[in-house]
Amino acid sequence: MKILVAEDDQLMMKMLEFRLRKDGHEVIITHDGREAVSKLDEFQPDLVITDIMMPYLSGLEVVSAVKKKYPTGTPVVILSGMGQENVVLEAFQLGADDYMTKPFSPNELSVRVRRFDMSAIK
Amino acid sequence: MSWQTFILHLFTYGILLYSIVILICYLLIGAFSIMETRSYLHKNSFTDYRMLASSTETPSMSILAPAYNEGPTIIENVRSLLSLHYHNLEVIIINDGSKDDSLERLIEAYSLYKADYFVNQRLKTKPVKGVYRSSNPVYRKLVVVDKENGGKADALNVGVNIARSDYFVCIDVDCVLEQDALLKLAKPFLEATTQRVIAAGGVVRIANSCEIEGGRLVKVNLPKQFLPRIQTLEYIRAFLLSRMAWTKLNGLLLISGAFGAFDREIVINCGGYNSKTVGEDMELVVRMRRYMEELGEPYKVAFIPDPLCWTEAPSTYRILGRQRNRWTRGTIETLRAHKKMFFNPSYGILGMLSYPYWFFFEFLAPIIEFFGTLGLIYYCFKYAVNWEAILIMIGVICLGILYSIFAIMMEVLTYHQYKQKRDILHLVLVAILEPFVFHPFVVWSAVVGNFDLLRKNNSWGEMTRAGFAPNKKI
């Protein structure tokens, strides 16, 4: 599966990239919201994983951009340090498909991502 | 002893004394700055700004951005202000009677409507023509105020009246802010326990030649033109050394008008910005400090050395000259309005140290330098070359260069914005050239400022700027 990851923290990005590659996915790395949105067309990812607090465009803006571009396809998973109720609610209202908070469990992420893969096959 | 030798000696010793005092000041500023910077950087490493960004418990903040004929860039600039990280934020754009279509552009871009808004006139201002809010909930943070033209101070006072927050941040609308600028500026207010923090100043850095996209700084470059480059050095010196040292002493007098945060309650209590001076930013801080001293409450003016605000510096001698002329007049007007504090022990550090320092080094220094140099040249031609005085002057110049190089070193050791080795070399080169090329011009502008003030020529000196057009690389 082709996964676009938007995350500004380098170490965090390294960990995500490593885990997702090991799971057999193709990973497209972007370091901020704007880069993520601009690479959507070029790479046509099957899944987007995004942080919320990032330079240029926030993760919530990424969600709405993805949902605007692909109203039915391309699920978005949010992986953020912000766990407040209002943020989570806003994310789902904008169309996010899943929400994980940091600190996150890499094993859990792996399973959640696989779930989106299964539905794609179906 | 003839009167000529007497004048010669008076002259020589005057300059010698002056240079010794400068040497001592440089050394003290350097030492205090190192202490303050070290402690700031250590403290900063324990600060999780993300935690603050997501908290709902933070005090409310308003951004006040006065705009006058900013039409071509205002949409982008407002967008970048709206995207700053801060939870309890309100962005107030004050259209100070612009003659262009700024307001129409804003109304269209942000779907604004004229709201029935009760303006609490706690500070006297020019009339407000209308308050606009957005019908789009995404822009609920935005308030646009349309008012009759009254200058920057008046526009800011309107903003202070409209704001509903505990603190406000005043900025120039064409500044480019880092995303976490407000979080960093809010921190000193939150950390205060025994002293009330009445204001927090930020650093202004020079954006000429930097890459700016959509109201955001993408890449930092050292300015390519000579004048902005030399001002880069000047700003580093002022912010990283001088202001840091004054913060250590809690004697900071000036918060840049382009970027600073204030306690709204205190600003209102001491009457807001003074629209009669051209140096309203400095005057306000001095008045706030004076107010607190007279109240007898412990207080502090904080300063954040991180590069958070980027602005375009004048790139021609004409505009630069006007800017410096205005600064000089502002300084003198402020000093004059508060002369009561001059060496007045009841004002503590403010009266005994800050005020006299400004009086001697900011106000008198250019005058002394100007007439000193003129006198020396005259003497050399008329009588004999005064080698002693010339040697002392060379010493002072070397000292100045040394001080600049020290500033560059502090920049490299702390924020290191200019990554290429070449950039640092360029800065050092500029430091060596400055006393011969740039400095005389600045001194001249200051002297002209003095004369202008004497002639009561209180013109504003409108600053024409190139403006950051969207996606334009400068």
Place this chain on the structure above:
Amino acid sequence: MAGRLLTYLIKISWSVQNIAVAAVVALMTCLLVFMLLYMYVKSVREKKQHKWRMISDMLINKAIFYEDRDEIEDQILASVLEAAQKLIVNRYFRKFIAGELVSAKKNISGASADSLKQFYLQLGLDKYALKNLESRQWYVKAEAIQELTIMHTDEFIDQLHTHTNDKNEYVRMEAQAAMVQFKGFDGLDFLNSISYPLSNWQQIKLLQLLSLKPPSTINIDKWFKSDNNSVVIFALKLARNYHRFELHDAITECLDHENADVRYEAIRCLNEIYTDETADHLISRFLQQGLKHQVAIARAMQNVGSKKDELFLFDLLKHESDELKLHAARALANASKEGLLSLEKYSKESEEAISQILMHIKGENAA
């Protein structure tokens, strides 16, 4: 006589000048050399860090993908750990690897986090951190506390607890945060004994940390009686955030606290936790307060007030402060269904300012 003195002085000043110029030139050269040297050392250290980074990356990767281990993987891991162990005597390496492991652990939970902690312990970094707790430099101390907290080494809780009232602000902040991280609400018992004020910043941080812990009904009201005003304020914030309605009476007692900031927080707190009597409590204390507190009371009336408070609120409309008027009018409009109507009626009979306020409130309600 004076002329001889002057010539003498001039002679001295000549030599003074020479020395001064020489000193300035020497200093300048020193600074330049120092700057160049520093740049060189920095680049050397960066090169070294490249190797260090490989080690830390390997460790972190192993932690992230821990479940399917085989012999070869184990061998690689063992050799990486060995290489790290050799470098551990280097102070800079220690700082580096601890920093990397800590920032990885911050973002990660579950089995991977456990193995990161295991690596941390295997390298003996906890022993070094423990030693740093005794450092005389506050930032070394604070960093050690932070490290031990994030690595969740609970066997050192008692050592950390002794620092919750440290004389350095940052050390005690980290230690207090550590207590909450380890024990949740029970960790707050340091509030019983701290003598230094809790800054607003620290309160925000503690509330944020607590919001990630399961809520608890611990006894908050004992802190209302604290001699430390900031502790009282923090307790009031806790009561407000966790909607502790049973504390209503204890909170109203804080309205008579001698400290103005405590009273202010109490008013804010009653804004959320109120009963039928709250309005009376606030109104009865209105006159004794300063303007800031009066405004806060007027603002609270918007939630707390009801029809019976209309008389008080109409009185406020005559107050000289426009801000008070605005809040009072807003409270009136919300106090009862007919509030807005009676406000309109009042506005017609009185002066100009109220009508603008009325428009403002109508605009708000419409938006």
